[in-house]
Structure formats: C-alpha cells, structure tokens
Amino acid sequence: MAHQITIGLATELTVHTPGSEVRARAVCIRAGVMHRIEAIEILSIYLDALSEEAFALHAGADAITVDIDMEAIFALQSLLAEPNVSAQQMRDRVRQALSLANASVIDPRLQTVLAAVRESIHGRQYLARLVHLSPTRFSHWFVEQTGLPLRSYRKWSRLVAALQNIAAGRSLTEAAHAAGFADAAHFSRTFRNLFGLDPTSALGHVHLIG
Template sequence: MDTLLSRNVLYLWDQRTFFLGVLPEPRQVSQAAPMLAVSLDQPMRVQAENCGRAIDCHSALFRSGQQVRIDSGNGVVALCFLDPFGQDHANLAAAMTDVHGGMCVRLEQEPFFQSAFAQVFRKPPAPDALYLVLEQLFHQDKAHPVLVDPRVAKVVQRIKSSVADNVSLAELASEINLSVPRLVELFKGHLGVPIRRYRQWHRLYVTAVGVARGNSLTEAAIAAGFTDSSHFSNTFRTLLGMKPSTMLSHQHRVRIFAPALQGRDVLLTADQVRRH
C-alpha cells in the first residue's frame, strides 16, 4: 500500500477512538481502554505484559489495564480504542484465533478488516459512516452480553459530566451508596483500570475534541481538567507512549474528526496546533 495516499486520521466518539496511519515510532502504551490493532501491510511486532515474548502479526487485541508495546515498522496501522465496558472486546476476542497470555492475536477475518480499513485510509468517510462500519465489524458474531453494574455506569457518567472537576472518590462513592474501597474494587473489576486512569483517558478525549473545535491545545487541556499543558503532555506520554508533538507535528499530521457543538463534525489539520 502506498502510505502517501492520505494523511493520518483520528476519529473521536464518546465510546470509541479510531486512529489510522503511520506511527512515527514504536509505542509503549499503558492501556486505559481495550484496543484492537490491525496492520494494513507489513506485520507489526507486539508485546504485552504476561505475554512472555514479542509476536509478529497483523492483528492483536489487548484488554484495558495492560502494558503494551507496538512496533509497526513505519507501516500503516489502525488502532481502535474500544468501548470501556468491554462489549467490543468480548465480541472481538471470540473472533481471534490465538491467545498469548492476556493478548489475543490474528483475527479470523483479518483480510476483511484490512480491506475495510484500507478504504478508510484512501478516502476517509464521514464519522457516522465509519462508526457504522466499526459496528458491523465488531458485532458480526456477538458474544454473551457484557453486564455492567448500574452503579459503575453512573460513576462513569458522573466523571464525563464533570470532566473539569476532580470529584473525590468519597463523593463518587457516596452518590451510589458504597464505601470508597468497594467503589474502587467494583470500578476496576468492570473497566479494568482505576478510576484515576479512566478519568485521565476521558480528559485526553475531551482535549482532542476541544482542539478539533478550534481551541489551542493549552486551552482545550485546561478546559478538560488538566492543570496545565505539562500535566496534559505527561498524561499523553504515559497513556499513549509518545509526546503530543510527535503525533501532532507537521511531519506526522493528523486530520481529526470530532463532534462539534451543534452536532456537526469538524475536520482540523492538527499541525495547526502548536507543539508541546
């Protein structure tokens, strides 16, 4: 595939995030959400904690909370961060052919996924159209429904609705009539990550949406609850394995598709954002 056909693209939705393009360097990621990685041309090398060794493959599925290393060798790769409650992960895990430790590799219909993502790379569709494609890909063979405790769902919604505020664990626990230790245990049991990491992950999403709406990176980060741009950059490096400037620099430009205030979708070249 000609990797010069299109720039990198980043699609943002409330339940999923989808990146497609060339990763500028190997990534060491601290998973805050389940993730599917699909290489469109050459094999990528992936390794997850408890896996024991690196594996060369074209598709891999990781659960939330894992430490993951991905080296795409400058090939085109699709990274889809899945719904935090795990239904996407459950469906896709049932469609993988091999399991190594806590990592699933090699989709049964790998060529079908590669073909669908290659079309996106050549001609990025509207967000609604791509979301429908992902729904069809991820939910071909539904696994058993993932049951989510309504108390956990309520806490997630509370975090989203007050993203700029550091609502305390005590306040969150009180709102659902649980002790703090029980809330911490229940939340991690359902989402695979602590509340703090999930909140950081959601703040990265909100920051990216703010940038797509025309705010500067600093303005968007502060509005999302980061104390300053350094706080945002440190969180970005921890969770995504690179500095924001590495992904958002002119050399690795990213087109960002995100929901706008009036419900429309905005397209922005991220090289308009100053480096951090």
C-alpha cells in the same frame, strides 16, 4: 487506560508484554498493559474500557489475537481517508470489522458512573454514592468491572475530552485546561504515555473527528 487493537497493514505484527509474546495480523492489548510492538506499518484502534465494544471483546489476557480479514482492514482504511467521516460512522465500521454488531449492554450502574466521570468535578465519594457503595468498596468494584483503577480511567476520559476540544478548534493549552489537566505539559505527558508520541508532532499530521 483503553484497550488497544493494533492491526498490521503490511504483514503480521508482534506484541511483547511482560508476560507474553503474540504474533498475528491483529492483536488486542488490554488496557493498562505495558507493551512493545514490532511491525512495519500499523493501524491502531483504541476502545474506551467502559464502552459496549470493549465489554463485547472480552479482553481478559494481556494480549490476544483478533480475527479480522483483509477486506475489513481495507474498509477501515477507506473510511479513514474520507474527508467528512463522522465519529458514529467510524464506530459502526469498527464494530463491523471486529464482528461486534451485537455489542454487550453495559451494567446500568457503570453507565451512570461513566456519565459522572466525564464531569471532572465529581470525586470518588460522589461516584460511590451513585451506586450505593462505600468509597473503598467502590474502588474495588470499579476495578472488578473495568480492569482499571478509577484514576487511570479518569486520565483516559480527560485525554478524550482534550482531543475533542482540539477537534473543535481550541488550542492545545485551552483544550488541556478545559479537560481538567493542570496545564499543556500535563496533557502532553499523558498523551505521550499512552500513544508513545508527542502530541504537538502527532496531531499535526492527523484530522480529528469531534
């Protein structure tokens, strides 16, 4: 649902996917790819598949190495330790660390679709009309552009919305409903499938930036 960049903080890490095995200091795992990580301590960055950063990264293979030096890793860790860091500050630091300062501009049609997907009331037919395609052709076009089915991307979008609601002070149940999940259990399953952790325990140890 999102591209995952995982950085080994202590040593190099190894990423196993169905079709490859990659060992490096930092690895980008393409959205939707099943994988297993072997490492001592890691820092993971998740890039929205329709973000400028994701398009600039050109994550084509299941898992690719990412060039990042130790100074950039320390800078990311230092920023995360600051109490009042903003989402934009974090985004700027990630761009700098990954040398994505001049990130690619997204196709305007995708930008239009992205804005509409964030409003969970809109279905595939509505989205297809926005870009003047039939619903069937739209589904193929969306996969061609993003590498993900619309359904998978919508799950990611709802998950992000739920996390933003939690960061704003809502309970897990309230945040799940506001983001379009059927209930808190539905949100928890989606969270666990992506991060491999239960949200109740995971979110109890982190500070969320709205």
